[in-house]
Amino acid sequence: MPKQNKLVFINLSLLVSGILLSACTNAENVDNQTKVSTSSLSSGQVKTTLSKVDKTKWQYNSDDKIYYQIGISYAANPTDSSQQTLSIFVPAAYMTATENGDGTYTAELNTKANVGNYTANTAPIVIPINTPGYSSMSALTEYTSQAKTYTDEGFIYVSAGLRGRDSGAPSGVTDAKAAIRYLRYNVNQIAGDMDRIFVFGMSGGGAQSSIIGASGDSPLYDDYLKQIGAVEGVSDSVSGVMAWCPITNLDTANEAYEWSMGSTRSSLSTEEQTISDGLAEAYSTYINDLKLKDSKGNTLELTKSTEGIYQAGSYYDFVKQTVEESLNTFLANTTFPYDASSSSSGGPGGSGAPGGNPPSGQSGDTSSGSGESKNTSIESVDNIQRSGSSTSLSLTGTYNSIEEYIAALNSQSTWITYDSNSKKATITSMADFVKYMKSATKEMAAFDALDKSQGENELFGYGDGQGVHWDSRLATVVKGTNYEADFKTDLAKTDSLGKSVGERINMYTPLYYLSKYYGGYQTSNVAKNWRIRSGLSQGDTALSTELNLSVALQNYGIKNVDFATVWGQQHTEAEVTGNSTTNFIEWVNQSLK
Numbered sequence: 001m002p003k004q005n006k007l008v009f010i011n012l013s014l015l016v017s018g019i020l021l022s023a024c025t026n027a028e029n030v031d032n033q034t035k036v037s038t039s040s041l042s043s044g045q046v047k048t049t050l051s052k053v054d055k056t057k058w059q060y061n062s063d064d065k066i067y068y069q070i071g072i073s074y075a076a077n078p079t080d081s082s083q084q085t086l087s088i089f090v091p092a093a094y095m096t097a098t099e100n101g102d103g104t105y106t107a108e109l110n111t112k113a114n115v116g117n118y119t120a121n122t123a124p125i126v127i128p129i130n131t132p133g134y135s136s137m138s139a140l141t142e143y144t145s146q147a148k149t150y151t152d153e154g155f156i157y158v159s160a161g162l163r164g165r166d167s168g169a170p171s172g173v174t175d176a177k178a179a180i181r182y183l184r185y186n187v188n189q190i191a192g193d194m195d196r197i198f199v200f201g202m203s204g205g206g207a208q209s210s211i212i213g214a215s216g217d218s219p220l221y222d223d224y225l226k227q228i229g230a231v232e233g234v235s236d237s238v239s240g241v242m243a244w245c246p247i248t249n250l251d252t253a254n255e256a257y258e259w260s261m262g263s264t265r266s267s268l269s270t271e272e273q274t275i276s277d278g279l280a281e282a283y284s285t286y287i288n289d290l291k292l293k294d295s296k297g298n299t300l301e302l303t304k305s306t307e308g309i310y311q312a313g314s315y316y317d318f319v320k321q322t323v324e325e326s327l328n329t330f331l332a333n334t335t336f337p338y339d340a341s342s343s344s345s346g347g348p349g350g351s352g353a354p355g356g357n358p359p360s361g362q363s364g365d366t367s368s369g370s371g372e373s374k375n376t377s378i379e380s381v382d383n384i385q386r387s388g389s390s391t392s393l394s395l396t397g398t399y400n401s402i403e404e405y406i407a408a409l410n411s412q413s414t415w416i417t418y419d420s421n422s423k424k425a426t427i428t429s430m431a432d433f434v435k436y437m438k439s440a441t442k443e444m445a446a447f448d449a450l451d452k453s454q455g456e457n458e459l460f461g462y463g464d465g466q467g468v469h470w471d472s473r474l475a476t477v478v479k480g481t482n483y484e485a486d487f488k489t490d491l492a493k494t495d496s497l498g499k500s501v502g503e504r505i506n507m508y509t510p511l512y513y514l515s516k517y518y519g520g521y522q523t524s525n526v527a528k529n530w531r532i533r534s535g536l537s538q539g540d541t542a543l544s545t546e547l548n549l550s551v552a553l554q555n556y557g558i559k560n561v562d563f564a565t566v567w568g569q570q571h572t573e574a575e576v577t578g579n580s581t582t583n584f585i586e587w588v589n590q591s592l593k
Helices: 022-028 147-151 171-185 204-213 219-228 251-264 269-291 313-335 403-409 430-437 456-461 472-477 485-492 501-507 508-515 542-558 580-592
Strands: 008-010 046-048 059-061 068-071 085-091 095-099 103-107 127-128 156-160 197-203 240-244 414-419 423-429 531-537 560-566
Touching: 008 171, 068 147, 085 127, 085 147, 103 156, 127 171, 127 240, 147 580, 156 171, 156 423, 171 204, 204 240, 204 269, 204 508, 204 531, 219 501, 219 508, 219 560, 251 472, 251 501, 251 542, 269 472, 269 542, 313 430, 313 542, 313 560, 403 414, 423 430, 472 485, 485 501, 508 542, 531 542, 531 580, 542 560
Parallel strands: 127 156, 127 197, 197 240, 240 531, 531 560
Antiparallel strands: 008 046, 059 068, 068 085, 085 156, 095 103, 414 423
């Protein structure tokens, strides 16, 4: 029987400890985690018809000193055999190789060599999730020099092709999980510590990285993983997540958007305004039920303001404080005179970072991906519907002092106050902040568009290119309108495996696994290292998206949560200072000390 068709059973007791459920260890390190229900596919015997990585098929790039293999299948029953493959890039020092005479090499692991802080046994594995707008990620068909940035640091770089939103959720994350399982199936066959897998991405890629990190070994994915023939008996959890501007927690994204930015809309019809207000109020109900807690253990809540809307309370104050901290971090890190025209931080119109140290990704580039041009903007490839600018201010020229800069921000009205003694700035209200710095750039019902035209409508569709409605809260808000019947019809649909859209939403909601509010609490193995960065002025999602994720992780007991918003930056690989790739690498190294 050919090797690739031979059913492989490997008793876990014969495997080294690295292949055992690494995330079970993660779970035990979470203070408040008492019990974890994990996928039936990640326990018991390893079962697959897939061959392991062929040691005789390595190729070598002498310029970059990297051994690599391209186009390795990670699914035994792929829906697209050319797409559902991965490629592996290994520092040459980790391999002892002999030439085969045909341009390939037979290589064995060299566990004695060091590259940076690591050996072949201890090296972290980094996997880019380059899926803007939940799009597909093309499988590599040739060598990519992007790997060198990571292999020079001693990392293993793995790029996996992933299905996109046109296949319907949860296809993208399912594929990523299958790729991760395949890597673990190859423990000791390839270099890298299987307990040190990090995923990273921007926008929809940041979202799917967050989902992967929160949903490790979730049984909700069992049927989908079986459907494509993923390796069974190994974990799909990861150790760490780097997410820039993650467009995630979609179950309440429409509501959060209107609560945060709905006040910046104009020219809404009476019906549209009613829907916008209804979504904002639905968000307040959700937040009060969610019961997030601050670092002192105080429950974060929304209450009605003097205007009778839910723009007051401890949660509101918490969000406002986050904005002020972002501004004050910018002011503290910026050297004046400050040239706003050449900076990406500091306010609308600029494109570099404070102190003349520009962050990469300043236009939302896809530099963390697998072969896209570094100058390709997210907006040009994600096919997400946007309109207008998120800012009504345009800062250009040079500001000689903090006071001059604040005066420019206050050019239309005074909404920022700066105390030169304490060197602290405060804002008057969130309404003023979003008016000048974070206005809505998506139509009302920002993610579940009323005409089903948004990318997320397709994401929760059924692989036929047609968008569907999926937001049950929005469905409640539109009762009595012409939209009611359409929502009712779409929410009753199921996919080819009989799963409802509600189940699929849960699968794609990180908080589903992190918060006691949801039924998925403690049913997954959550990554123990998180770094989240977001451009504060982006109009793509509400600030509360990333903020809620950060707080929920800390409430869950995750200790290493590095969260920051970046003043003045948009939908990009936002960084307070420095280069996004360099900062990511440094964070991985620090997390593993």
